[in-house]
Amino acid sequence: MxxxxxxxxxxxxxxxxxxxxxxxxxxxxxxxxxxxxxxxxxxxxxxxxxxxxxxxxxxxxxxxxxxxxxxxxxxxxxxxAAKGAKPAGVVVAGAVKGDLHDIGKNLVTSMLEGAGFQVIDLGADVTPESFVAAIREHRPQIVCLSALLTVTMESMRTTIAAIKAADLRREVKVLVGGAPLSERYATEIGADGYGATASDAVALARRCVGLSN
Ligand code: B12
CATH class of the missing domain: 1.10.1240.10 (Methionine synthase domain)
Incomplete structure (x- = not known):
């Protein structure tokens, strides 16, 4: 178009x-x-x-x-949101601590909902503790972390570490995205996947729950 x-x-x-x-x-x-x-x-x-x-x-x-x-x-x-089909899984999503940029994250959550995922959107500036609490409460298969600032990329590492420390790391796949990120950084901080766009988020999430794209 x-x-x-x-x-x-x-x-x-x-x-x-x-x-x-x-x-x-x-x-x-x-x-x-x-x-x-x-x-x-x-x-x-x-x-x-x-x-x-x-x-x-x-x-x-x-x-x-x-x-x-x-x-x-x-x-x-x-x-x-209306574009999607069957319920596919539960996702907890948020922009990480210190990051107020939520437009991209909102696009990711809308697209995931459109693809049939139930999304618990924690908003922006979400602390590692809040992610951990939401995982305990909602038992998602997937956690989506978003960061737009080079300084808040580090919050992703801290969030993943907190999930691990809470003994929840094996229960969830962690997907990361946001303009300053790269595949390499995602691997370095121990994420399960990196996506450059909201469509990538959907493709990755579908793969995480065993659906083909
Ligand atoms: C709008 C904006 C703001 C708004 C945000 C409003 C809001 N509610 O979101 C406001 C005014 C609050 C803001 C503030 C600041 N901003 Co600002 N902002 C932007 C701007 C112009 C657009 C961001 C945006 O919405 N892009 C559009 C969306 C759709 O794209 P996206 O977020 O990248 O998301 C896509 C992908 O990345 C991906 N994605 C995103 N998340 C995820 C997650 C997963 C799991 C996956 C798979 C994919 C994925 O999918 C999305 C859709 O395709 C950018 C410049 C830019 N072009 O990016 C600067 C920018 C990000 N901001 C910047 C800066 C410096 C700041 C401030 C520090 C400014 C200041 N001096 O106060 C503050 C920091 C505030 C904070 N603590 O967060 C810099 C960052 C530099 C850096 N490298 O760190 C940028 C790059 C501008 C620049 N060129 O210098 N900002």
Whole structure:
């Protein structure tokens, strides 16, 4: 699908209401929900990141764009979730301690729900102790950790260590993702899988519960 320039601009300019109504219009015109996210909305957030990096944007602009992205996701979330089939497994997900970036994690959880997983979303800035408590309570097969900052990648290692110390490591598969991560880092911290996109998260999760992709 081609980029929708108006939607792209609305997210980059931080216009939440406009972004949401443009998504609604695109959907009415028959746009594919996933294509809207991957061809326009994620590239728009990448552009925001670039502007921030170049010091044209500062935190207030980031926040406005993040708000626009969230508003744009509102009509899409139920559609992404409706795409899936049978219940496939239980997932506990969260952005790790110190990390407030939750847009990518929200996309991962929506897609997992769409693929039939029951997702317990712990939100952002989740401590290792909260992950451990949620594993004890919900007994998931999979734990998804998300990090967007190089400084919070270390929280993933600490979280995996805490799961191990609580003697729960053998019960769950740990999947990690987020822009600064790599396959190599995932292996180094003892994760079971790394995914670069929300679609990868679904493919990995399906594999973890023995479903073919
Ligand atoms: C929006 C944003 C914010 C918003 C977040 C709002 C929110 N509710 O999420 C706000 C304003 C709060 C913010 C704050 C900060 N930010 Co910021 N932010 C961004 C920005 C522009 C976009 C992130 C985003 O949403 N991307 C879109 C989503 C869809 O992509 P994603 O998160 O990568 O997720 C995808 C994949 O990674 C993957 N995935 C994600 N999680 C998982 C998990 C699993 C298991 C799997 C398999 C896959 C997976 O799937 C997703 C979908 O495909 C990025 C730049 C960028 N282009 O990434 C900077 C960026 C991440 N921020 C940055 C910085 C520096 C900060 C601040 C420190 C700024 C400051 N000085 O205060 C603070 C830190 C706050 C904190 N403690 O977390 C830097 C990080 C640099 C670094 N290497 O550490 C970046 C890269 C900007 C830059 N170019 O410098 N930020």
């Amino acid at each position: 081609a980029l929708s320039q108006a939607l792209f601009d609305a997210i980059v300019d931080g216009k939440a209401q406009l972004a949401q109504s443009l998504v609604e219009e695109e959907l009415e015109a028959g746009a594919d929900p996933l294509a809207l996210v991957s061809a326009t909305m994620i590239p728009a957030m990448d552009e925001v990141g670039k502007l921030f990096h170049e010091e044209e944007y500062f935190v207030p602009e980031l926040l406005l764009s993040a708000r626009a992205m969230k508003a744009a996701m509102t009509p899409l979330r139920p559609l992404l």
